[in-house]
Amino acid sequence: MDNLNTEKKAQRKSSALKEEISEFKRERIKETACHMFYRDGYEATTIDAIAKQLNVTKPFIYSYFKNKSELLFEICNTGVSLSLSAINDIDALPKTPAEKLKLAVHAVVGIIISHQAYIVVYEREEKNLDNGLSRLIRQQRGLFDHRVAALLESGCESEEFTIKDPVMTATTISGMMTWVAFWYSATGKWSESEIIAHVMTMVSAVAGEKMASR
Amino acid sequence: MDNLNTEKKAQRKSSALKEEISEFKRERIKETACHMFYRDGYEATTIDAIAKQLNVTKPFIYSYFKNKSELLFEICNTGVSLSLSAINDIDALPKTPAEKLKLAVHAVVGIIISHQAYIVVYEREEKNLDNGLSRLIRQQRGLFDHRVAALLESGCESEEFTIKDPVMTATTISGMMTWVAFWYSATGKWSESEIIAHVMTMVSAVAGEKMASR
Numbered sequence: 001m002d003n004l005n006t007e008k009k010a011q012r013k014s015s016a017l018k019e020e021i022s023e024f025k026r027e028r029i030k031e032t033a034c035h036m037f038y039r040d041g042y043e044a045t046t047i048d049a050i051a052k053q054l055n056v057t058k059p060f061i062y063s064y065f066k067n068k069s070e071l072l073f074e075i076c077n078t079g080v081s082l083s084l085s086a087i088n089d090i091d092a093l094p095k096t097p098a099e100k101l102k103l104a105v106h107a108v109v110g111i112i113i114s115h116q117a118y119i120v121v122y123e124r125e126e127k128n129l130d131n132g133l134s135r136l137i138r139q140q141r142g143l144f145d146h147r148v149a150a151l152l153e154s155g156c157e158s159e160e161f162t163i164k165d166p167v168m169t170a171t172t173i174s175g176m177m178t179w180v181a182f183w184y185s186a187t188g189k190w191s192e193s194e195i196i197a198h199v200m201t202m203v204s205a206v207a208g209e210k211m212a213s214r
Numbered sequence: 215m216d217n218l219n220t221e222k223k224a225q226r227k228s229s230a231l232k233e234e235i236s237e238f239k240r241e242r243i244k245e246t247a248c249h250m251f252y253r254d255g256y257e258a259t260t261i262d263a264i265a266k267q268l269n270v271t272k273p274f275i276y277s278y279f280k281n282k283s284e285l286l287f288e289i290c291n292t293g294v295s296l297s298l299s300a301i302n303d304i305d306a307l308p309k310t311p312a313e314k315l316k317l318a319v320h321a322v323v324g325i326i327i328s329h330q331a332y333i334v335v336y337e338r339e340e341k342n343l344d345n346g347l348s349r350l351i352r353q354q355r356g357l358f359d360h361r362v363a364a365l366l367e368s369g370c371e372s373e374e375f376t377i378k379d380p381v382m383t384a385t386t387i388s389g390m391m392t393w394v395a396f397w398y399s400a401t402g403k404w405s406e407s408e409i410i411a412h413v414m415t416m417v418s419a420v421a422g423e424k425m426a427s428r
Contacts, residue, residue, distance in 0.1 A: 041341065043257055123396065124338040127255060168404065168412045175393030176386060182337065183385065190382065198382045205419040 026064045034075045038117040042072055042125040073133045076122040080140045082111045087147045097155035098209060105203050109196045112181050119181035145170045162208030173203055240278045248289045252331040256286055256339040287347045290336040294354045296325045301361045311369035312423060319417050323410045326395050333395035359384045376422030387417055
């Protein structure tokens with residue numbers, strides 16, 4: 001019985017490892033494709049070229065992604081899906097709306113900086129997505145803005161914030177964070193933590209936060 | 215003598231009209247190309263297709279633009295060049311920094327809304343610009359941010375604003391305005407004047423404006 005359990009556990013472990021490796025390969029393909037789409041554009045990049053860059057065969061890539069269009073969708077969806085899951089996690093914490101908003105800005109600007117090419121490829125290549133997929137991403141972006149707006153509204157109720165129009169202010173806050181992807185440079189004069197601190201100050205200001213430190 | 219003057223004046227007038235017509239034609243080509251680049255992408259759009267859309271010949275287009283690349287540059291340069299000239303005009307007015315900033319936001323968000331496709335094409339297709347031309351536009355964007363930063367600094371001196379880092383705040387303000395191009399919809403729930411008023415409130419907030427009305 002013990003032996004059987006050990007064997008089952010080992011099997012489970014090996015299948016978990018297999019999944020991890022598979023996930024790792026998928027991520028590496030996505031990452032390479034993203035940087036090639038960023039550098040050369042979606043239309044100019046072939047699956048052949050991506051395979052060559054990774055030193056693998058075309059069928060290897062097709063075993064992870066149905067086609068180039070699915071790859072583009074996964075790349076475009078990355079930023080919003082990470083940001084949504086971050087704000088959901090933060091929302092569940094026992095903190096005040098102002099504290100949650102700060103944590104969310106920290107997490108999301110971090111995601112935007114570490115996934116800069118993904119965000120830029122999305123903004124540039126959205127027009128190449130199938131309508132349905134493009135709508136799906138827009139819905140998720142809407143959901144993210146909605147979460148931010150809800151946070152702003154509870155902050156108004158708890159009297160931490162003063163905001164006239166939480167929905168429009170949420171759109172502006174999303175924009176202030178996304179905008180970083182368009183100008184951040186790893187070799188630029190501002191470090192990641194300086195940028196996060198700055199966006200945090202700006203967000204506090206537009207949220208009309210009481211005792212916002214300037 | 216009088217006759218000669220009248221003739222000269224008439225010549226001048228007709229040459230001015232000629233220039234206006236030429237400018238009008240140039241603008242129409244630019245506008246059509248911009249909307250086709252917006253809809254189909256720069257690479258997928260040929261000079262042939264632009265000529266067809268305008269119901270003119272290819273040589274007609276080449277008499278106004280050397281090549282497709284020059285057309286792209288002119289399109290990409292439109293937003294920043296209009297915005298720079300607006301802020302220069304406003305800067306020359308006998309007003310306080312806070313008043314000038316409000317006028318600038320009004321003018322620039324107006325430009326961004328009326329030239330939405332130009333801004334989006336620039337962000338999407340910048341990678342297709344020659345390096346030198348791309349640098350030229352970036353320099354002008356830098357100059358624009360610099361003007362905003364200078365306005366913020368004089369506002370701090372006149373004690374209308376409270377800002378820790380005017381340069382970074384100027385980048386954020388430019389971003390807040392440009393961001394409108396990425397989500398504005400003529401059929402959306404917010405009118406142009408509502409959006410301008412909202413961005414104005416947000417800009418006042420990040421500038422730490424005294425007595426900012428919220």
